[in-house]
Amino acid sequence: MSDFWIILTGCLASVSCGLLGCFLILRQMAMVGDAISHAVLPGIVIAFLFSGSLDSVPMLIGAATFGVITTYLIELFNKKGGLQKDASIGITFTWLFAIGVILISLYADDVHIDQDCVLFGEIAYVALEPLVSYIPGLSAPSTVWVLFIVMLLIIAMIIFGYKGLFLTTFDPSFAAAIGVSTVVWHYLLMSAVSVTTVVSFESVGAILVVALLIAPAATAYLITDKLPKMLVIAALVGVIASFGGYYLAVWLDASVAAAIASVLGIEFTLAFLFSPQDGIIIKRLRR
């Protein structure tokens, strides 16, 4: 049963990340995902210090708040300060992440957040969690419940907000010209990224969350040029990596999260070489 929970956790996290990642890379904001995944750390620690528990709800609120603050600071340095986008991202998240690390070491005795765990996560712990049942007949570890609910929320956001996300991603000035608030959609997406990051965080860690946000979306981008297909493919790529990564990790006796990210890298390479559209080998054959 423990393999099942681990693989399911990977799948749920990667579907959420993959879907959001598509919009991030199309907005040329892949590294904003990176920034958010690190900058939520002080939010998590502060939430823990206030609530005194590793309960998900205060953590989510703390993380989402810092995610939005990160987005805001990046925009501020970039638009108002005239600093380049990548420099704004770099300065914002390293600084916030460092504050998080210092908070952890200051309150190390109280905070049961392990610094290694923050960076690399430990997906295998999900199998050790007690099962809880919110729906009669269904019991699962609480991490799985949280990831599942977040995934449903993100799927709903993308289905009902598809036109808004599509329009504000493709042509923000046209969107504004027809009276659509690009700011609202921007922060909605960024809050979703923050929340997803923090719930995936415990399982896969800050660094590998970035892999889940970017690699499946980048792979899907190479394979198709239709947005709905891109979203589905990105989700599938993540699911395949969760299965493949788990068994690879068992076989090599290695970290599951690292194995998942490695499989993502392999999938991306395959798409890069063999994609029907942009694959370099296919292009050469066609010539």
Added chain:
Amino acid sequence: MNIQVDNPVLEVHDLTVSYDKKPVLWDVDFTIPYGNLVGIIGPNGAGKSTLIKAIMGLVPKGSGYIKLYDDSLDSVRHKVSYVPQRESVDWDFPASVLDVVLMGRYGKKGLLKRVSKKDKEIAYESLKRVNMLDFASRQISQLSGGQQQRTFLARALAQEADLYLMDEPFAGVDAATERSIVDLLLEMRKEGKTIVVVHHDLQSAIDYFDWTLLLNTRLVASGPTEKVFTTELLQETYGGKLTLLSKIGDLMKEKQFPAREK
């Protein structure tokens, strides 16, 4: 020269816009009559794009006000269509031509309602008018520059607006495409629409536009094209680039202003 009209479709009053405290538009004040094809002309960096963006509320105004149909933008937004510069979007985006044209329907429908059959019909009709019907299901990453421009025009047509603000629709298109776009604009004018176009080529501007604005941070002139196109006013707009200007002078003498059909 600044000719004011009664009952204008667009009124810009004492408009000043600055980026980082540096004024880009200074005290710009003009009116535009209904049903005209209007050119905005000026050198690079004159603030032409900024003027259009300010009219659409996309950049903050330092001072002044703008009225469309004697009303604020928010109450007449559905009657106004904005065609951004082609380079302002990523054409590698995973979308089809039809997807982009259907965006023209989003404003009227809101973002939550599904695209209806009627919306699709309007989108196809718009594509037909710009000669792009065969490209409807093509991915936009596979379009040429001229086809990209016509996709944007089809999206604007799908908005079914009355006033169109277009930023350089002729940039980077070949002569044949430019001609077909001009024909489309003339057709739209015949339907009573007002079309404001940012344009670079002085030579063709004389032929295309009924009304011309000369802009270089300040408004140099606003009026019927034949009155505005004088060597002095052009000189004031473009500064000392005399080779260019004397060429235009010759050209105007040569042409003696062709009678424009109207």
